[in-house]
Amino acid sequence: MEETIEKKISAPESTPETEDVLLDVNDLRVSFFTPVGEVKAVDGISYKLKTNEVMGIVGESGSGKSVEAYAIMGLLQSPGKVIGGTVRFEGENVLDFDKKQYTAFRGNKISMIFQNPMTCLNPVYTIGDQLMEALTCHNNDIENENGGEGEETGEKNSKNKITKQEAWDRAVEMLKFVGINNAERRMKQYPHEFSGGMRQRAMIAMALICKPKLLIADEPTTALDVTIQAQIIELMKHLQEETGMSIIFITHNLGVVAEICDKVSVMYAGHIMEQGPVNEIFYNPAHPYTQGLLASMPRLDEESHERLIPIEGTPVDLLDPPTGCSFGPRCEHCMKICVNKMPPLMDVDGNGHKAACWLHVMNAKNKKSEEGAQTNE
Amino acid sequence: MLTYILKRIGSALLTLLVVAILTFFLMNAVPGSPFMTEKSTPEQIARANAKYGLDKPVPVQFVNYMGRLVQGDMGVSLKMQEGTRVTELLFEQGKFGISCRLGVCALIVAIITGIPLGCLAAYNRGKFLDSLIRVLTTVGVAIPGFVVAALLLLVFCERLGWFSPISGSLEGFSSYVLPVLALAFYPSCHIAKLTRTSMLDVINQDYIRTAKAKGLHTKRIVFKHALRNSLIPVITYLGPLTAYIITGGFVIEKTFQIPGLGKYFIESILNRDYPIIMGTTILLAALIVIMNLVVDIAYKIVDPRITLTKGDA
Numbered sequence: 001m002e003e004t005i006e007k008k009i010s011a012p013e014s015t016p017e018t019e020d021v022l023l024d025v026n027d028l029r030v031s032f033f034t035p036v037g038e039v040k041a042v043d044g045i046s047y048k049l050k051t052n053e054v055m056g057i058v059g060e061s062g063s064g065k066s067v068e069a070y071a072i073m074g075l076l077q078s079p080g081k082v083i084g085g086t087v088r089f090e091g092e093n094v095l096d097f098d099k100k101q102y103t104a105f106r107g108n109k110i111s112m113i114f115q116n117p118m119t120c121l122n123p124v125y126t127i128g129d130q131l132m133e134a135l136t137c138h139n140n141d142i143e144n145e146n147g148g149e150g151e152e153t154g155e156k157n158s159k160n161k162i163t164k165q166e167a168w169d170r171a172v173e174m175l176k177f178v179g180i181n182n183a184e185r186r187m188k189q190y191p192h193e194f195s196g197g198m199r200q201r202a203m204i205a206m207a208l209i210c211k212p213k214l215l216i217a218d219e220p221t222t223a224l225d226v227t228i229q230a231q232i233i234e235l236m237k238h239l240q241e242e243t244g245m246s247i248i249f250i251t252h253n254l255g256v257v258a259e260i261c262d263k264v265s266v267m268y269a270g271h272i273m274e275q276g277p278v279n280e281i282f283y284n285p286a287h288p289y290t291q292g293l294l295a296s297m298p299r300l301d302e303e304s305h306e307r308l309i310p311i312e313g314t315p316v317d318l319l320d321p322p323t324g325c326s327f328g329p330r331c332e333h334c335m336k337i338c339v340n341k342m343p344p345l346m347d348v349d350g351n352g353h354k355a356a357c358w359l360h361v362m363n364a365k366n367k368k369s370e371e372g373a374q375t376n377e
Numbered sequence: 378m379l380t381y382i383l384k385r386i387g388s389a390l391l392t393l394l395v396v397a398i399l400t401f402f403l404m405n406a407v408p409g410s411p412f413m414t415e416k417s418t419p420e421q422i423a424r425a426n427a428k429y430g431l432d433k434p435v436p437v438q439f440v441n442y443m444g445r446l447v448q449g450d451m452g453v454s455l456k457m458q459e460g461t462r463v464t465e466l467l468f469e470q471g472k473f474g475i476s477c478r479l480g481v482c483a484l485i486v487a488i489i490t491g492i493p494l495g496c497l498a499a500y501n502r503g504k505f506l507d508s509l510i511r512v513l514t515t516v517g518v519a520i521p522g523f524v525v526a527a528l529l530l531l532v533f534c535e536r537l538g539w540f541s542p543i544s545g546s547l548e549g550f551s552s553y554v555l556p557v558l559a560l561a562f563y564p565s566c567h568i569a570k571l572t573r574t575s576m577l578d579v580i581n582q583d584y585i586r587t588a589k590a591k592g593l594h595t596k597r598i599v600f601k602h603a604l605r606n607s608l609i610p611v612i613t614y615l616g617p618l619t620a621y622i623i624t625g626g627f628v629i630e631k632t633f634q635i636p637g638l639g640k641y642f643i644e645s646i647l648n649r650d651y652p653i654i655m656g657t658t659i660l661l662a663a664l665i666v667i668m669n670l671v672v673d674i675a676y677k678i679v680d681p682r683i684t685l686t687k688g689d690a
Contacts, residue, residue: 075586075589075590099595102592103592103593106590106591107591108592111590112590114583116583119582119583119584120583120584120586120587121584122587122588123682124605124606124681124682125601125602133591133593134591137591137592137593137597190681190682192681203587206587207590
């Protein structure tokens, strides 16, 4: 019985759909080696992202969601280090890339936008300069790759090389694309002459100028006020539909996830706690942590006097994580097994909804035994 | 921008006036007279005083001096080269020129060694090269200029015999090497330290991460995105640096027997040659004031966020 269920679920993975997988993260582990000990910021997470798919990664501060993204981008700063797992982008393991391959990869096939647009643009260069730079540096990469064959191709390459005018035109076009008015004039302005929302738009333009296949958005709306947040989300949704790129959307805002994502991974203390299609996660959360997150979120459709229910306790001390389920100490359903063993990510039902919770395993077992009892009768 | 520069020139003139007042009155408060020698009689001194107008009260002398100064007349030397005009002494006899050449060379050497050293240290943070540069620069800012000069003389002239110890002038490349090195050593170390610190600060900024995420090469990130931002504190230092080069130059000129302004200035004080003291002080003060203006304008060029004039947002 169990076997057939597993087969059913694992079956789709081997079907032609695998060809469509853009990013395949498997058992990624990232640790920070601090003087006081190893911090397992990302402790074995796996997911697959298809082309044209938007995945949200949700979790509270320190859950490892940003670190995981930096690991994919190769932007981890010392003492952070990838200690295991693979990240396959279009079949290639990016963790095996050398420095040169990485610079050609970043910003070109995969780009990233960050939390605080106020500090993410270089204050001493114009917006146009920074936009065009993103374009020309990858143009040169291509040129270098071609040039590697022989020196005679030098002249030919200079023809292929994007001209300043072309770069300028493309940058203006991108600024218009992300909804910045007066793009020509804006190109010559410095970041401090832009408002927060405009800067984030410029960041998005910069990230998309090389037409990447995957955009990682690391809390892109957190630093913006609510009306601007909505605009940026709307813009990203629109751009995604237009370009067909995939997006990994890192946030702690569940409302944003509901707005834009196709599927969600809920992270806690470096583990993925629950994963599945966005509707499943919102209407049928299987993990107590997800349930807690949803309960602590203000909702417009609830009665106004309804109190928000916070998740009790504080996040795990990653220097000294519990041996069992990392959410165990805060979980109201905590059982003996939770204290001793971390639950694996298991299927909740057939459509890709998975959760890492013993409770769920118990329920499944109970169900099975009930079913068994019924058939016995 | 133009109004700003005009305003600054106005305040610069005010600064120079204050410098002139202070120097003039302090100078006259020092006992002694340019004409006092072992042989001179009180009558001789009185006659000389009357000849140069030194018998009048100090405020009157000051007003007279300032009146001539605005016409470009800095007076004549009272003792060292009696009767020679101070402007001629400073400019035509090449004293100011020699000091300028020495100072500018030292400034350039300090900048072109200090900034790359700082970058190198920041880029290799925590490695051997960084430690080496840090030790070197810390020692460098701790040793006074004359000790450096003496050490250089000892090693390169006495032991190795590469240069003649006392050139007595600044003619030819080899006579520049040691004085310039001695004068540039401290500022170079200071600039290296400043660059390293600000570079490390800048490297951790979000926009450097953005540049990396864009896929830029490390070289471009360091030299385009990081360097320009980390130069801002270094530019701030250029103002005080000019002052250091001037005062440090006095010592170095004395040590290497270079007939520049510094050496002459010290002698003029010892000789109470009032017009030379005044002329030199005002000239050097003007230089520092101009340098500070240049620094402020350089700021604006490096960092577009800085507005020089109020309300010009």
